[in-house]
Amino acid sequence: MVKTGSLRDRKKANVKKIFIEEAVKLFLTKGFDKVTVEDIAAKASVSRSTFFRYFKSKEAVVFRNHHARVAIFKEMLSSAKSNNEKIFDAIRVALLNFAKYYESIKDELREEYKIVVSSPYLIAKDIEKDRDFEEAISEEIYKRLGGGQQNRYRAKILASAIFGTVRTVMEDWFEGGCKSSLIKSGRDALDLLSGGFDW
Amino acid sequence: MVKTGSLRDRKKANVKKIFIEEAVKLFLTKGFDKVTVEDIAAKASVSRSTFFRYFKSKEAVVFRNHHARVAIFKEMLSSAKSNNEKIFDAIRVALLNFAKYYESIKDELREEYKIVVSSPYLIAKDIEKDRDFEEAISEEIYKRLGGGQQNRYRAKILASAIFGTVRTVMEDWFEGGCKSSLIKSGRDALDLLSGGFDW
DNA sequence: TTTTACTTGACACTTAGTATCATTTTTAAT
DNA sequence: ATTAAAAATGATACTAAGTGTCAAGTAAAA
Numbered sequence: 519m520v521k522t523g524s525l526r527d528r529k530k531a532n533v534k535k536i537f538i539e540e541a542v543k544l545f546l547t548k549g550f551d552k553v554t555v556e557d558i559a560a561k562a563s564v565s566r567s568t569f570f571r572y573f574k575s576k577e578a579v580v581f582r583n584h585h586a587r588v589a590i591f592k593e594m595l596s597s598a599k600s601n602n603e604k605i606f607d608a609i610r611v612a613l614l615n616f617a618k619y620y621e622s623i624k625d626e627l628r629e630e631y632k633i634v635v636s637s638p639y640l641i642a643k644d645i646e647k648d649r650d651f652e653e654a655i656s657e658e659i660y661k662r663l664g665g666g667q668q669n670r671y672r673a674k675i676l677a678s679a680i681f682g683t684v685r686t687v688m689e690d691w692f693e694g695g696c697k698s699s700l701i702k703s704g705r706d707a708l709d710l711l712s713g714g715f716d717w
Numbered sequence: 718m719v720k721t722g723s724l725r726d727r728k729k730a731n732v733k734k735i736f737i738e739e740a741v742k743l744f745l746t747k748g749f750d751k752v753t754v755e756d757i758a759a760k761a762s763v764s765r766s767t768f769f770r771y772f773k774s775k776e777a778v779v780f781r782n783h784h785a786r787v788a789i790f791k792e793m794l795s796s797a798k799s800n801n802e803k804i805f806d807a808i809r810v811a812l813l814n815f816a817k818y819y820e821s822i823k824d825e826l827r828e829e830y831k832i833v834v835s836s837p838y839l840i841a842k843d844i845e846k847d848r849d850f851e852e853a854i855s856e857e858i859y860k861r862l863g864g865g866q867q868n869r870y871r872a873k874i875l876a877s878a879i880f881g882t883v884r885t886v887m888e889d890w891f892e893g894g895c896k897s898s899l900i901k902s903g904r905d906a907l908d909l910l911s912g913g914f915d916w
Numbered sequence: 917t918t919t920t921a922c923t924t925g926a927c928a929c930t931t932a933g934t935a936t937c938a939t940t941t942t943t944a945a946t
Numbered sequence: 947a948t949t950a951a952a953a954a955t956g957a958t959a960c961t962a963a964g965t966g967t968c969a970a971g972t973a974a975a976a
Contacts, residue, residue, distance in 0.1 A: 526974075683877055710871070
């Protein structure tokens with residue numbers, strides 16, 4: 519039994535799909551900044567107005583999967599168990615799980631990356647989006663530390679250090695065309711971090 | 718002997734000063750997003766065209782000191798000496814020096830922060846600007862490690878962890894109205910980091 | 917079938933930023 | 947002091963993102 523929405527719902531889903539396909543095609547060939555919403559709407563054979571009913575901005579097409587990914591990451595964080603009761607180890611488990619997930623959607627990610635680096639504006643936005651992941655880590659550490667004002671700050675500091683590391687590993691992975699093992703690089707980088715800064 | 722520029726130069730400097738004063742006044746009272754370049758130009762009694770000859774964008778007024786600050790930081794990084802030959806310690810010295818500098822311009826910074834948080838757009842841009850500091854740290858670590866491909870990556874990871882920490886400390890300082898000791902907070906946070914992640 | 921709810925296209929508007937051109941102002945040379 | 951070159955300004959027109967509104971069309975429910 520296949521669940522078909524109403525005709526209206528199916529039409530909407532289809533329009534959205536076409537928007538995404540055509541927009542991505544244009545972004546990849548011309549670069550994000552050289553594509554106007556007018557162009558996208560024309561390719562999708564609808565009006566410019568309609569585009570803004572489906573996406574709140576031009577870049578929203580590019581970042582359409584962001585929220586879902588953050589949700590997945592949060593789920594991995596909260597369900598992560600460590601063998602040794604150490605918080606950092608649990609975060610590490612979640613991060614490596616997420617790395618595995620990212621490897622499984624590398625085609626999608628590679629395409630997205632190509633679009634992002636085509637525009638200084640998108641690069642900035644991308645950095646901004648990363649904050650959601652960092653905040654998720656911070657929240658998780660805070661919870662596991664048991665709450666309290668002092669721990670909130672402590673959690674933020676640790677999370678920013680951890681995610682700074684993660685971001686760098688990911689950038690490196692993208693730069694190399696997602697060919698290397700993200701899990702292995704991630705593990706190595708986290709080892710470097712956990713070893714401390716006595717150098 | 719006072720060095721007076723030409724009449725032209727003095728006029729230009731004055732127009733720029735007026736632009737900054739009026740723009741900042743408007744940003745502080747109405748919030749960045751509610752101020753148009755038209756408004757600023759009107760307050761400065763010049764045309765909108767002229768504004769864009771002095772600043773390449775509206776936000777450039779807010780971030781007008783960014784480059785100079787990065788330059789100062791780089792200088793502090795390259796001249797930092799540690800007692801024990803450890804790279805992390807030299808970076809720490811530079812960071813604490815910079816914290817001292819920031820304490821000395823806290824009024825300017827507090828004003829800037831108030832404007833930045835008035836606009837989601839500026840908050841994003843601010844995060845972007847921070848990358849310049851992170852890259853400066855990365856460069857410095859890389860140089861001190863003696864170059865090489867492997868060290869480039871290593872330097873990036875360490876720099877992102879360090880700067881993630883720094884950013885969090887600064888945010889906390891700003892949130893508290895720049896009243897606490899940035900140097901002390903910075904030292905504590907760096908200690909937390911250097912202790913490693915074995916928890 | 918008819919009423920109601922939703923979707924769309926057309927249009928007007930605001931604002932940042934770019935580009936051009938004529939006018940004014942400053943500077944340098946005679 | 948006069949004039950020619952260089953630079954700053956204002957006016958104007960343009961592109962493009964994003965917002966808001968309204969009337970017409972289409973699907974859903976009665």
